[in-house]
Structure formats: structure tokens, C-alpha cells
Amino acid sequence: xxxxxxxxxxxxxxxxxxxxxxxxxxxxxxxxxxxxxxxxxxxxxxxxxxxxxxxxxxxxxxxxxxxxxxxxxxxxxxxxxxxxxxxxxxxxxxxxxxxxxxxxxxxxxxxxxxxxxxxxxxxxxxxxxxxxxxxxxxxxxxxxxxxxxxxxxxxxxxxxxxxxxxxxxxxxxxxxxxxxxxxxxxxxxxxxxxxxxxxxxxxxxxxxxxxxxxxxxxxxxxxxxxxxxxxxxxxxxxxxxxxxxxxxxxxxxxxxxxxxxxxxxxxxxxxxxxxxxxxxxxxxxxxxxxxxxxxxxxxxxxxxxxxxxxxxxxxxxxxxxxxxxxxxxxxxxxxxxxxxxxxxxx
Numbered sequence: 102x103x104x105x106x107x108x109x110x111x112x113x114x115x116x117x118x119x120x121x122x123x124x125x126x127x128x129x130x131x132x133x134x135x136x137x138x139x140x141x142x143x144x145x146x147x148x149x150x151x152x153x154x155x156x157x158x159x160x161x162x163x164x165x166x167x168x169x170x171x172x173x174x175x176x177x178x179x180x181x182x183x184x185x186x187x188x189x190x191x192x193x194x195x196x197x198x199x200x201x202x203x204x205x206x207x208x209x210x211x212x213x214x215x216x217x218x219x220x221x222x223x224x225x226x227x228x229x230x231x232x233x234x235x236x237x238x239x240x241x242x243x244x245x246x247x248x249x250x251x252x253x254x255x256x257x258x259x260x261x262x263x264x265x266x267x268x269x270x271x272x273x274x275x276x277x278x279x280x281x282x283x284x285x286x287x288x289x290x291x292x293x294x295x296x297x298x299x300x301x302x303x304x305x306x307x308x309x310x311x312x313x314x315x316x317x318x319x320x321x322x323x324x325x326x327x328x329x330x331x332x333x334x335x336x337x338x339x340x341x342x343x344x345x346x347x348x349x350x351x352x353x354x355x356x357x358x359x360x361x362x363x364x365x366x367x368x369x370x371x372x373x374x375x376x377x378x379x380x381x382x383x384x385x386x387x388x389x390x391x392x393x394x395x396x397x398x399x400x401x402x403x404x405x406x407x408x409x410x411x412x413x414x415x416x417x418x419x420x421x422x423x424x425x426x427x428x429x430x431x432x433x434x435x436x437x438x439x440x441x442x443x444x445x446x447x
Contacts, residue, residue: 124164131199132160132167138201139169139194142241150179155192169194183324186215186223202237218326222258226250247272267295287318304386305350313347328367328446335363343373352382357424364428368444371426377433378417380405392439401436408434 136158143153156172170193177186189208197203208231215223230251236244248271255264274288296309320339323330341361348355359373384402387393393401409418422434429441 128163128167134199135167135169135196136160142201152177166195181324183217185217188213204235206233206235207231208233224258225256226253228253245274262299265297266293269293286321289316289318304390304392309350311347311349313345315344317342317344331363331367331446352379354378367446368429369426373424375424376419376421378419380420401438404436
């Protein structure tokens with residue numbers, strides 16, 4: 102019995118060692134392939150005018166899936182693609198396919214971004230977690246991206262906080278083929294929780310519990326200076342078809358869908374179907390802050406409450422009403438409520 106057991110243990114150990122050797126050999130072959138494809142892809146971008154710099158590439162991850170680790174990363178787009186510049190302290194590339202058409206990039210810590218045409222200091226992003234998933238087509242052109250940040254903080258070029266969120270997810274998918282007037286050029290989805298705003302948002306608080314946005318963009322956006330790109334997009338009939346917009350900003354809650362475009366001055370014009378609750382408290386706050394006159398608020402309150410319905414669960418009254426923006430005036434139903442601040446794109 103002991104002899105049989107020793108033979109069994111010997112062959113079992115030999116098989117395990119052989120399996121481990123085969124796995125290790127396969128891992129290093131895959132790691133080498135991933136490293137080679139990464140270097141080839143980076144060189145291709147450089148030949149196309151992109152600037153890509155980093156400390157010597159490291160392949161890590163054994164015994165898990167191979168990962169490419171980069172330090173002091175900088176990517177600068179050519180002017181034809183916007184001329185923006187992005188940097189990161191560290192970036193870990195995790196391939197999701199052997200041909201590197203699907204991969205994730207982990208960039209926790211500090212990142213910077215200089216927008217097209219921006220001089221001076223860049224914008225700064227810090228995040229405890231930062232995961233970007235990228236999808237490329239067979240020509241290695243970007244087709245989809247999905248960014249998720251945890252404990253995010255955005256600082257302006259002067260180093261002052263602008264925006265923060267406990268969680269932010271942004272996903273963009275481009276059309277597979279040329280855009281047409283009735284076919285989305287891009288699908289954009291965003292969701293944020295526990296938003297923190299640095300700007301004065303009176304009469305509302307600087308905290309927004311939840312924000313959701315699901316948009317189809319009709320019409321292609323050309324690279325370049327933002328205002329010029331937006332003007333070309335508008336001239337080409339570009340619109341945003343908002344599948345859903347949800348804003349939970351107590352006491353106000355808006356759930357809407359509709360269409361958004363730009364006028365000749367590149368100011369938003371919009372038409373939405375909305376479900377609104379918390380409007381009484383919101384109007385009271387606007388009056389207290391001097392944004393709306395007491396007479397206008399009283400008229401709006403009377404009309405809105407006549408149109409409102411109380412949910413079966415006994416929640417706050419809710420109104421289904423069209424909301425529009427035209428000539429920088431916000432209207433709820435037939436009532437003009439307030440001026441809309443001018444949007445400056447550059």
C-alpha cells in the first residue's frame with residue numbers, strides 16, 4: 102500500500118509540476134505578445150502624430166492575466182484630433198482580448214487634462230479608483246469607452262475644487278459606420294452619485310444626491326476648438342435626443358426626456374416632457390433668494406398645483422408638464438419662470 106501511495110504521490114507531483122511549467126510558459130508567451138502588441142500600437146499612434154511618453158514598460162500580473170504597467174504617462178493628440186494633452190502618474194493596462202481591441206486602463210491617483218486651445222496650467226483630476234474600458238474596431242479606431250471614478254475630485258487650472266462625486270460613470274459608444282440624420286452618431290450615458298459642487302448654487306444646496314443622463318447625439322462632431330466644432334455641428338443639423346434625464350436635487354426632482362439643440366449664438370434650446378416634484382418648495386426657495394418675484398411664484402404655484410397629481414403611495418405632488426428653453430428663457434408649461442445663464446464654451 103505504501104509503495105502504491107508513493108508512486109501515486111510521485112506521478113501526481115510530477116503532473117502538477119508539468120502543469121505549472123506549461124502554465125508559466127504559456128503566461129510568458131501571452132505576456133510577450135501583449136507587450137509586443139502594446140509597443141506596436143503605441144508606435145502606430147506616434148506615426149500618426151500622437152505624442153506618447155512613459156517610463157520603461159513593465160509586464161506584471163503573474164500568475165493572473167498579464168498587465169502592462171506604465172509610469173509618468175503623457176498622451177498628446179495632434180491638432181487634427183483636438184490637440185488635447187493628458188497625463189497620469191501611473192497607468193495599468195489590463196488586456197481583455199489577445200489582439201488588444203478590448204482593454205481596461207487603471208489610473209488611480211492624480212491625472213491632468215489640458216483642453217484643446219487651453220494655455221497655462223491644466224485641469225486636475227484625483228480619484229481613489231479610476232477605470233477606463235476601451236473598445237477598438239479592426240482598424241484600431243476607438244468605438245466605445247466607459248469611465249468609472251470613485252471618490253472623484255476635479256480642480257480647475259488654478260487648483261481650486263470645481264466638482265466632486267462619490268461615484269461617476271460615463272460611457273460613450275460611437276456609431277459603427279457613417280452618421281446619418283436619423284441614425285445616432287454617438288450614445289452617451291452618465292450617472293453620478295453624491296455630487297459636490299464648489300460654485301454658489303443658491304437657492305439649492307451644493308450637494309446633489311443623484312444625476313442620470315442617457316443621450317443619443319445626431320450629427321458628427323468634428324475635432325478642433327470647441328465653439329467652432331459646436332457651430333459646425335449646429336449647422337449640420339446636430340441635435341441631442343435625450344432618452345432620460347434624472348435630477349434628484351432636493352427639494353426638486355426632475356425626470357424628463359426630450360430634444361436639445363443650439364441656436365445661432367450657441368445657446369441651448371430645448372423641449373422636454375417632464376415629471377416634476379418638489380416644485381412648491383423650489384419656488385419658495387427661488388423667491389427667498391430673489392430669483393423669482395413673489396407674484397410670479399404665486400401664479401406658478403396656483404397653476405402647477407391645479408395640474409399636479411398625488412402618487413398612489415402618498416408621496417409629494419407630481420406634475421407632468423412640458424419644459425422648454427428658448428432665447429435663454431426657461432418656461433414650465435405656458436409660464437416663463439426665469440432667465441437661463443449664458444453658456445460660454447471657450
